Amino acid sequence: MKKLTPFFIIIFTLVFGSAHAEYVIKFSHVVSPQTPKGKAAQFFADTVNDRLKGKVHVEVFPNSQLYNDNKVMETMRLSSGKTGLMAAPSLSKFVKFSRQLQLFDLPFLFNDISDVHKLVDSPIVDSMLKPLERKGIKALGFWDNGMKVFSVKGDKPLRKTPDDFKGKKFRIQSSNVHDAMIKSLGGTPQKLPFKEVYTALSQGVVDGQENAWSNVYSKKFFEVQDYISVSNHSYLGYLLVVSEDFWKNLPVDIRNELNAIIQEATLKAREFAAEADASDRKKIEAAGKAKVVDLTDSERAQWRAATANVEDEFRKQIGADLLKQVHQLLGH
Ligand code: LMR
Numbered sequence: 001m002k003k004l005t006p007f008f009i010i011i012f013t014l015v016f017g018s019a020h021a022e023y024v025i026k027f028s029h030v031v032s033p034q035t036p037k038g039k040a041a042q043f044f045a046d047t048v049n050d051r052l053k054g055k056v057h058v059e060v061f062p063n064s065q066l067y068n069d070n071k072v073m074e075t076m077r078l079s080s081g082k083t084g085l086m087a088a089p090s091l092s093k094f095v096k097f098s099r100q101l102q103l104f105d106l107p108f109l110f111n112d113i114s115d116v117h118k119l120v121d122s123p124i125v126d127s128m129l130k131p132l133e134r135k136g137i138k139a140l141g142f143w144d145n146g147m148k149v150f151s152v153k154g155d156k157p158l159r160k161t162p163d164d165f166k167g168k169k170f171r172i173q174s175s176n177v178h179d180a181m182i183k184s185l186g187g188t189p190q191k192l193p194f195k196e197v198y199t200a201l202s203q204g205v206v207d208g209q210e211n212a213w214s215n216v217y218s219k220k221f222f223e224v225q226d227y228i229s230v231s232n233h234s235y236l237g238y239l240l241v242v243s244e245d246f247w248k249n250l251p252v253d254i255r256n257e258l259n260a261i262i263q264e265a266t267l268k269a270r271e272f273a274a275e276a277d278a279s280d281r282k283k284i285e286a287a288g289k290a291k292v293v294d295l296t297d298s299e300r301a302q303w304r305a306a307t308a309n310v311e312d313e314f315r316k317q318i319g320a321d322l323l324k325q326v327h328q329l330l331g332h
Contacts, residue, residue, distance in 0.1 A: 021057035023250065025242070027086045028066040030194045032218035036145050036276050037088055037238055038062050040269035047261045055254055058086075064195040069093045070174060076243045077136035084246030088143050088238040092175035097135050099317045100128040103326060105177035106314070107233045107307040113146060113273075115330050116235050124325050129239075138247040140240040140259070141266045144273035145212040147232035152208035153201070157227035157293040160302050171197050171209040177314055178210075181234075184307045194219075201225060212236040214273075217280035222290040230281075230294045233303060240266075 025048070027041050038060075045058035067075060069089040073096075076085040091104040103109070110116050119125060120142040129139045150158050150170075158164045165187035172178040172189045182189035190206050194215075200206045202224040209221060210233070216222050240262065247255065285292050295303070315323060 021052075021054055022082065023056045023254070024083045025056060025058045025086050026066065026083065027058055027060045028072050029060070029062055029088055030064040030069055031062065031215060033060075033062045035214040035218050036269055036272035037143060039272045040143055040265050041088065043268045044261060044265040047264065048258065051261065052254065052257055056258070064193070068193045068195055070193070073097070073137065073241070076241065079243045080245035080249065084242050086240070086242045088240045090145075090173060090236055090238055091142075092173040092178065092236075094132070094239060095174070095176060097137060098128055098131040100131070100319055100322055101239070102175070102177050102314055103128070103318045103322065104235055104237065105175050105181075106311050106318075107177075107181045108304045109311070109326070110147075110235050110330070111332070112232070113144065113235070113277075116144070116237060117270075118329055119326060120237075122329060124322070124329060127322065132241070133244060136244045137241050138244040140242060141262050143238040143240055143266060143269040145214060145236040145238065146273050146277045148210045148212055148234055148236050149216065149228050149230050149232065150208060150210045151216060151221055151225040151228045151290060153204070153224070153226050154207065155226070157291070158208070158229045158231075159293070159295065159299050168207040169205075171200055171206045177310060180310045180313055181307050184309055185303065186306075197221065198224070210234075212273075212277070213280040213284070214276040217276075217284055222284045222287065225290045228284065228290050228292045230292065231300065231303060233307070238269075 027045060029037055029041055031037050033039070033042060041060045045060050048056050048058045070093065072085065072087040073089065076087065079085045091101050094101045132139050152158050152168060154168070156164065163186070165185045169188045169190050170182050171192045172182060174191050179189045179191070192200055192206070197209055198219055198221060201209060201221055208225065211221065216228065222228065281292065284290065311323070
């Protein structure tokens, strides 16, 4: 058979794929399909396309193919009708929409991922999501990635502060909490979209970055960095969102089925994240490019002490009561 050209493949998909469904959801994300978010998005799409065949069709666009995270939220707020835009930007990218969500970026608030689950599974998060609705964004679920590590180029790893961070520039997400944290550690922060990180690291525009293992591995950051410090200093996780207008115009039975599938996808995201956390570290170590360095308890205590001011700085914006409730819930 003659090979189909990309043009015919697109036409074929439009005619026989999504065009046969009443509603279309375009799921845009910035990471690789092999990451926890990439896999959870694909699981969601496959399950919807199977169980809601003819009613809803989901297409996934990974690797910033469609939008970067800031752009996707702007576009989402304007989208309505029968085609909805869905995304799962990291919680760090929501500062414009909810000041309370900045809590998730605080360094050393969560000891580990089970602390995060305590919070996202509690009703405390409802108040953090409320402001989004007023801005045309419907929050549907929290998806895990993992605790973050720091990578850097240079002749020594980041071990203690502030000396090791001094004179070094670190890529951060568009989060003011991250900005304050890097400054407290003695480094210089630079906000950059995820899509630009590999080039910025390889060309020396920045010296280092912080991220979860799956992103350091799938985007090959480890190939252009010398050291990775296992600091587990804060959390990288996502909020699954869709345009509020699109969501509320869906028939109730479809919305209920989508909600059920989202709950399954959320559990899958936790599984995928736990797997990636262990296996992607191992793959990076086996590659023998960046050296992985575990921090001792006393080194970690120094990082914690150096960044303790960040919570004070953001207490008013996040809300003193909310912070108090979260500390009570976590028991530390
Ligand atoms: C980043 O910008 O580093 C992350 O938010 C990317 C992602 O979605 O995991």
